[in-house]
Amino acid sequence: MGYPTDLLSSRAVIEPGKYAVIPPEGRVNNVVPGFENCTMTILGSPKLGATFVDYILTFHEGGKNTDGFGGQDNIETFVCVLEGKVKAKADDEEFILESGGYLYCPPSVTMYLENLEDGDSRLFLYKQKHKPLEGKKPWVVSGNTNDxxxxxxxxxxxxxxxxxxxxxxxxxxxxxxxxxxxxxxxxxxxxxxxxxxxxxxxxxxxxxxxxxxxxxxxxxxxxxxxxxxxxxxxxxxxxxxxxxxxxxxxxxxx
Missing domain, CATH: 2.60.120.10 (Jelly Rolls)
Incomplete structure (x- = not known):
C-alpha cells in the first residue's frame, strides 16, 4: 500500500541473519551489468545473511543477458521460468524453457538467457559458490517442474x-x-x-x-x-x- 491512495505500509519483515519476508509491493529495480531490457530485484543475498543470491527477473521484449551468468569464480547457477518462454544456453548447449522449465549450470559452465516472447517473461534466478568434493563434479541439468x-x-x-x-x-x-x-x-x-x-x-x-x-x-x-x-x-x-x-x-x- 502507498501514497497517494493509502497510508504507507508494508507486509515486509526483515530480520538479517534470521529470516525475511519480502512481498512484491515495495521491491525496487536493481541494475545488474550484462542484463538488458529487464526489471530485476535482488532478493536474498549475503547482506541479508545468505550464502547465495536470489533474483526475480522480468525480461521485456528483446531482453537477454549478454555477458553470461556464472561460469567463473566457482559460481554455480540456476534459473526457473515462472511465466513466458526463454532460450537458455549452457555454454554451447541450448534449451528452450517455457513455464516450469529450469536449468542448472555447474561452476564450469556459463549460462546465457534470451527472452523469446513478444511481451514479458518472468524468471527466478540463483547463484552461489560451489563447495567442491574431491573426485565429484556436478553436471548441467534441465527439465520442467510440470513433468x-x-x-x-x-x-x-x-x-x-x-x-x-x-x-x-x-x-x-x-x-x-x-x-x-x-x-x-x-x-x-x-x-x-x-x-x-x-x-x-x-x-x-x-x-x-x-x-x-x-x-x-x-x-x-x-x-x-x-x-x-x-x-x-x-x-x-x-x-x-x-x-x-x-x-x-x-x-x-x-
Missing part, C-alpha cells in the same frame, strides 16, 4: 515434494517444490543447519519463522537462515506451493 514426480513428504498426505536436481552427492545444493493442500502443514517445526530461499508460486499461508507467525502469499519471497525455526500452515482456497533452495551433501567447516 516431475510428486511424492508425499514425511508421510503427510496433504504435503507433497518435487526434487528438481539429482540427489547425487556431486551436488552441494538442490531445488525443490513443496505443495500443501488447504489446511495442510509441516509435520513438525523444523530446526536445521540448512538455509533456504523460497519463492511462493501459489496460495496463501501462515509461516512460523523463528517462532513468529507471518502471513505469506503468492509472489512473496522468504529467506530462512540456518537454525531458523520454520513451518507453515496453508490457508485459503488453493494449494500453497513454493520453489526453494537447500544446501546439502556437505560437512560443516571448522
Amino acid at each position: 516431475l514426480e510428486e511424492v508425499e513428504y514425511e508421510g503427510m498426505h496433504n504435503m507433497r515434494l518435487k526434487d528438481l536436481l539429482p540427489t547425487d552427492i556431486a551436488f552441494d545444493m538442490n531445488f525443490h517444490i513443496l505443495t500443501f493442500d488447504p489446511a495442510g502443514s509441516h509435520p513438525f517445526i523444523e530446526t536445521h543447519v540448512q538455509q533456504h530461499g523460497a519463492y511462493l508460486l501459489s496460495g496463501e499461508g501462515v509461516y512460523n519463522l523463528d517462532n513468529k507467525w507471518q502471513t505469506v502469499k503468492k509472489e512473496d519471497y522468504i529467506y530462512m537462515a540456518p537454525y531458523c525455526l520454520q513451518a507453515t500452515y496453508a490457508v485459503g482456497r488453493e494449494p500453497l506451493s513454493y520453489l526453494y533452495s537447500k544446501d546439502c551433501n556437505r560437512d560443516e567447516d571448522l
Whole structure:
C-alpha cells in the first residue's frame, strides 16, 4: 500500500541473519551489468545473511543477458521460468524453457538467457559458490517442474515434494517444490543447519519463522537462515506451493 491512495505500509519483515519476508509491493529495480531490457530485484543475498543470491527477473521484449551468468569464480547457477518462454544456453548447449522449465549450470559452465516472447517473461534466478568434493563434479541439468514426480513428504498426505536436481552427492545444493493442500502443514517445526530461499508460486499461508507467525502469499519471497525455526500452515482456497533452495551433501567447516 502507498501514497497517494493509502497510508504507507508494508507486509515486509526483515530480520538479517534470521529470516525475511519480502512481498512484491515495495521491491525496487536493481541494475545488474550484462542484463538488458529487464526489471530485476535482488532478493536474498549475503547482506541479508545468505550464502547465495536470489533474483526475480522480468525480461521485456528483446531482453537477454549478454555477458553470461556464472561460469567463473566457482559460481554455480540456476534459473526457473515462472511465466513466458526463454532460450537458455549452457555454454554451447541450448534449451528452450517455457513455464516450469529450469536449468542448472555447474561452476564450469556459463549460462546465457534470451527472452523469446513478444511481451514479458518472468524468471527466478540463483547463484552461489560451489563447495567442491574431491573426485565429484556436478553436471548441467534441465527439465520442467510440470513433468516431475510428486511424492508425499514425511508421510503427510496433504504435503507433497518435487526434487528438481539429482540427489547425487556431486551436488552441494538442490531445488525443490513443496505443495500443501488447504489446511495442510509441516509435520513438525523444523530446526536445521540448512538455509533456504523460497519463492511462493501459489496460495496463501501462515509461516512460523523463528517462532513468529507471518502471513505469506503468492509472489512473496522468504529467506530462512540456518537454525531458523520454520513451518507453515496453508490457508485459503488453493494449494500453497513454493520453489526453494537447500544446501546439502556437505560437512560443516571448522
